[in-house]
Amino acid sequence: MIQSTQQLYARYVAITQKAADFNGAAAVLGWDQEVYMPEGGAGTRARQLSTLATTAHELLTSTEYGAVLQDLAAKDGLTAVETANIMRSLQDYERNTKLPANFVAELSEQTSVCFQAWAAARTSNNFATYAPHLERMIALKKRQADLVGYEGHPYNALVDEYEPGANVKMLDALFSTIGEEIKPLTARISSCTQVDDTCLHQHFDRQSQWDFSIKVLQLMGYDFKRGRQDYAPHPFTTSFGANDVRVTTRVDEQNFGYMLWSTIHEGGHALYEQGLPQSQYGLPVGSAASLGVHESQSRLWENCIGRSGWLWLKLYPELQSTFPSQLGRVSFETFYRAINRVAPSFIRTEADELTYHFHVKVRYEIEKQLIAEPTNIMELPALWNSLYQEYLGITPESDTVGVLQDVHWAHGSFGYFPTYSLGSLYAAQYYQYAMQQMPDIANAMQQANFEPMLRWLREHIHGYGRTFTAEELCKRITGESLNVTHFIRYATEKYDSIYH
């Protein structure tokens, strides 16, 4: 039976969206696991999640799906959106089918084992108990790189999964420029009078912080009819479809920054997910472009807007009246400087927007080496510490706040870290472009009105989903590729002014 293009495309949509249903259900189960599940539920939940993931994977690697995609790729008469979907799905299919089922199962099993070992080792500050599991994970990731294939450095095969188009050559250049340009800036800062951020380290009660976090999300334009916020120990954003995108935050009553930055960061991710085309549910055009683009959205809100004066123009008086005894006598300038304090630290997730890149660079350099060269796994903590000393000028007090701090390697996520820096850099480039080229956006921002900014992001980024790669998007919007000088200029102007 010969099927028409429409029939074939409908079949493609049916299979892809069915897989999305399983993945969306898994996301609900994952969300619940992090925020509400009683401890007893863990075992059953793990097997339910595994069944959902396996079923989605089977659909998306099936022979029928491959045939439908190949047929459609050869057809004329598809719309631009349909063509983008088929092109991306075909890329995914080709990537997914390169990994044999038994390899996927082995990787999944090793991820569970490795995660448990990592969590225990981190708690007990005992890298040695985790080392053999990590070593085995690295061996699997090397094999994955070989199975997927690559040009140049084997790391390219891994980073491409998270950031299509990114590679070692481009990342080396990027981190090199960051090192050269940001190092002198952080050196200047460390020679200045240090910023006092004690105003953020007072007692702020939980409920008031929570209420304030809701206000922040509302001001950003997060749609509570298509989402909600809950508490989670490790904040995250998750989407079950563009009409149900949830954020989580954490509250530390002694540190106002925990709630604040996690709320704004996750809010930025969530605005992206809420802005994806709803009609393209489960299809590439209904999905995020890449992790780097995702991070560009969270970082644009967290750093460029959240640590700017614009947001606080409106929010600081409200914050003062919420916490009069803590902040009533703290001037706007003192608060502004406090939220922009720069200082080297051990923990990546708590780093300021400048030293953050050095945290990422440490991980990037180590990952590249682990994938390409035989490495004695027991030397990893020393390597980590020496790179922290070299890039940040400090040596972690323990492996728990050093090489054991991140879950990524235990999860098998090699190649993920660079997307954090890429996101910050894209964010600065987009932000500067918008503020300089779009007077309406800049003017509104000066009135603490973020609606034009969000509308612009929706129109130029969110609405396209995965139609374009991060690089293509960047060129379309700003007229040039990712260019680190935008971040450098943004950072230099901002921090030279703060640190005089």
Added chain:
Amino acid sequence: MIQSTQQLYARYVAITQKAADFNGAAAVLGWDQEVYMPEGGAGTRARQLSTLATTAHELLTSTEYGAVLQDLAAKDGLTAVETANIMRSLQDYERNTKLPANFVAELSEQTSVCFQAWAAARTSNNFATYAPHLERMIALKKRQADLVGYEGHPYNALVDEYEPGANVKMLDALFSTIGEEIKPLTARISSCTQVDDTCLHQHFDRQSQWDFSIKVLQLMGYDFKRGRQDYAPHPFTTSFGANDVRVTTRVDEQNFGYMLWSTIHEGGHALYEQGLPQSQYGLPVGSAASLGVHESQSRLWENCIGRSGWLWLKLYPELQSTFPSQLGRVSFETFYRAINRVAPSFIRTEADELTYHFHVKVRYEIEKQLIAEPTNIMELPALWNSLYQEYLGITPESDTVGVLQDVHWAHGSFGYFPTYSLGSLYAAQYYQYAMQQMPDIANAMQQANFEPMLRWLREHIHGYGRTFTAEELCKRITGESLNVTHFIRYATEKYDSIYH
């Protein structure tokens, strides 16, 4: 290839538990939908739920599954538990495969349509807009009865789905006895001085009620490490496996009874689910025996224990100190009488434990007629009202509090209602048996210690799952079949004493 019995049984377990994973995931999505989902999520959630349900159904009606079951049913060497699983799964398979896929899809679609129409009609008190959809649903249920097959009355085919073994002959006898025996009791009650329950209708603040509900669940023995309670407008219990069984409750600040009865009722259901054999996840022996047995557990806790003096021996002083201004001067006896007030009412879910059976009887008589005889659908409200007048002596003020009050028919759940009465009757029989035959249980109860009662239920009911039917369980435990006289005696003694 000839497979060993063990291999075949392992294959049976794998398929059945995989289906349970999909159903368990659907239960998580359903729970979230009722308690936390933002309104925007409804559309995507519906399609995800549908995909999960369809996938589980396909597994459990597959030719392979049928062959595995048939092969195993013919094998020797299975354990008693394995045999029970195979026997029940084969019954399910035979029932499920009697319904063609297009009929299942049609029923599912009509359920969505009918539910929407019902909800709108109930809100606007307009039966006529719902009538054609209900009529079509009734036609489908008649067809279902024919497809499934039955002996005697076609209603038997439907009730059997919820209560295996129950039938019209048995239910007619049962409701007839209830009518004959309870009617004189409620008549005596209505001629007495009425009980004053105004003490329950004061202002009780939400948070204190919530905290109290947690205490109630703890006293019952509900395991919070394997469950949690949340708010829901229509309270329910749901299980994602015996290690994650969740309850919900509602709070009305002007009516203490709403929270109280929903918490205890759902707590009773949850104790059953938490007590099912964990090693039998997703298999019949790991599942509830029937809706009637399920309801026997909720009613035993709600009525026999929750409306008894035993529970309040311990809880009433705590309740008084929680609400001193409302209950400080209300005597134990006044409170006890208030929670046992008997009076005819329109709404089934708010009825006392005596008149409750007449609410069920109205629905049972109507269902039987709708399935067996041609009925003018527009006469349904009048039929409903005349039966309320006949059985309860009152006529509903509107269809919203009359024929439109329950969701069951819109959901296509014909044959479900009788299980509510069956549950109450089993509960009274179990309760009386335990209190009379097991001195340890009765003694502990008099110290407000419910642990021996729970242990007994675990050992004799929960731990068997679906190994036995409700009738078989009842005979094994009490030495006789369901016998209404136990409920009659329990009710007569209790209420003659309350109403002197």
